[in-house]
Amino acid sequence: MPGAFPVGPAPRVDRAAGRYPLPVEIFFTSLLVLVGLLTTWFAGYVVYRLYADQR
Template sequence: MDVSSIDLHALELFFTSLLVIASLVIGWFSVYVVYKLFTGQR
């Protein structure tokens, strides 16, 4: 496989978008867990 044939900008954009999506999912889940913990105390 020839490394020069790979579009490095597209590859970087793909993995950056994966990182952003994973960060958003982790952040949403942590907020959801804290919300459930506080609403469960009532």
Template sequence: MTRDRVTGQVCPIGRARRTTAAGGPTRLRSVLHYFFTGLLVAMCVLIAWFAGYVVYKLYEVQR
């Protein structure tokens, strides 16, 4: 068991929080996580829109 560097509490899993006073690597991971999650959501919306547009155009041609 390891102690958390910030709170001093025991981490039963053995992963103590690794941060510095300015946020350090944990803040960078958090920012990257939100950036790539937002990018993933944006791509899902774009793909869904494009699929709907293609279906719309296919039915429009049949009329």
């Protein structure tokens, strides 16, 4: 059926319009890094206690 689908490139979408403000992005990125560090520390502490309690 002619004319059923638009012909040509898709309209441009401004990707910057959908981003969060910089302070919000920094806050949540910092929170993600902090949770990763705390998780790593806790895992190391658990392994340390498991081996320390066997002595």
